[in-house]
Amino acid sequence: MKGKLYLAVGSSVALVLAGGLVSGGAVHAASDSRVMAVGSTALQPLAAQAAEMFGEKHAGVNVVVQGGGSGAGLSQVGKGGVTIGNSDIFASQKDGVDAKKLKDHKVAVVxxxxxxxxxxxxxxxxxxxxxxxxxxxxxxxxxxxxxxxxxxxxxxxxxxxxxxxxxxxxxxxxxxxxxxxxxxxxxxxxxxxxxxxxxxxxxxxxxxxxxxxxxxxxxxxxxxxxxxxxxSNKWQIWAYEHMYTVKKTDKNTKAYIKFVQSSAMKKTIKKLGYIPVSDMNVVKSADGDVKKSK
Structure with a gap:
């Protein structure tokens, strides 16, 4: 088992998304008011529900959520093709992605x-x-x-x-x-x-x-x-759900991620089968070390 995630490009990323096209390695957005989040299917239900709730409060901002896998999400955001790369893993664990150029936003635990x-x-x-x-x-x-x-x-x-x-x-x-x-x-x-x-x-x-x-x-x-x-880490097969962006992203993307991380989303996070990050008694690093939360 290698310590890096390798991207396999498959048929799961090739479709038209409300005015934007995801095709292999690029997404072409139609408007600056569109936030495009691509990647983890484990995070997809939460990201989609949050997008719907966010849209009710922010008229004119269209958040489009699509799967494709964590590898696709990290690869796309790293190339500037999407605004958010949804991932179950740390960017440093994916081969071919420069994690130093990305910003990690942990939104839940799965x-x-x-x-x-x-x-x-x-x-x-x-x-x-x-x-x-x-x-x-x-x-x-x-x-x-x-x-x-x-x-x-x-x-x-x-x-x-x-x-x-x-x-x-x-x-x-x-x-x-x-x-x-x-x-x-x-x-x-x-x-x-x-x-x-x-x-x-x-x-x-x-x-x-x-x-x-x-x-x-x-x-x-x-x-x-x-x-x-x-x-408590008694069950050890778990991961953070990350929303990765470039270091300097647009205001709508920032607002959407801030909404997902807000206390107002905690009830929804739990209802959908995730765990709020703030509820964890431990923290896990990219190299797998687990320590008690402060």
Whole structure:
């Protein structure tokens, strides 16, 4: 497992966005009043909800939110193609991005949990078992206390911050077995819920609600994937949700990010399955060190 995130350009970033075009490596905005946020699909539900709420208070400012993965978001904002690069990882963890030229705005924390199709009888795995499943050493659920059924691996695509965080915290340097890859959390959610024997991992914000019917989370070493356990780092698979900008950005972008970070958004942040940064009992650095909050 390398300590950098490599961008894989895929079909998830190629569409027209309300007057702007995202295509491969550039976004062409139609107006200075448009804030364009591209990147992490884990952060996308929060960014989109905040954009709608922000728009109600700031007539004439259009905030456009699109996925594409953390790698795409960091690459685009680094090139000046978008105003905000949404990311689950620190910019310094992505190869090819000059983090010194960007400004980090942490807007929330997201937990990431292993998820399985609800036909699986297993409720908890050890960290070693989880690692062995994703490395391909364990291929049948009966080997971890479940039924005699083939394990179907569903992975996120290269360039995904969710994948980077999962591999960094779980794989301990081991390679992930080649498996079916999906571009975003929503696709993983749908496939795992409909595929017997399937296992993957999702941001907490995608593990509940009507679209999560048919899948459930797994505990690790008997620790449940809950906000409370993330706040204390008892559950260690979590990441900050970052909104990266260039050092000197426009006033509308500043206002939108300030709104996302405001106390008025805390209730919405929690409702959508994220954790306010101010609620954390620990802080995590880009190199993975975790310390108690002051």
């Amino acid at each position: 937990g990431i949990a292993p998820v399985v199709n609800d036909d699986i009888k297993v409720k908890s795995l050890t960290m070693d078992q989880l690692r062995d499943i994703f490395s391909g050493k364990i291929t049948n659920w009966k080997d971890v206390g479940g039924q005699d059924e083939k394990i179907v691996l569903i992975n996120r695509a290269q360039g995904s911050g969710t994948r980077f965080t999962f591999e960094h915290e779980v794989m301990n340097g081991e390679d992930t077995k080649t498996a079916q890859e999906q571009d975003d959390n929503g696709a993983v959610q749908k496939i795992v819920s409909k595929t017997p024997g399937a296992i993957s991992y999702l941001a907490f914000s995608y593990t509940s609600g009507p679209n999560a019917k048919g899948l459930r989370t797994l505990s690790i070493d008997k620790v449940s994937p809950t906000d409370k356990n993330v706040r």
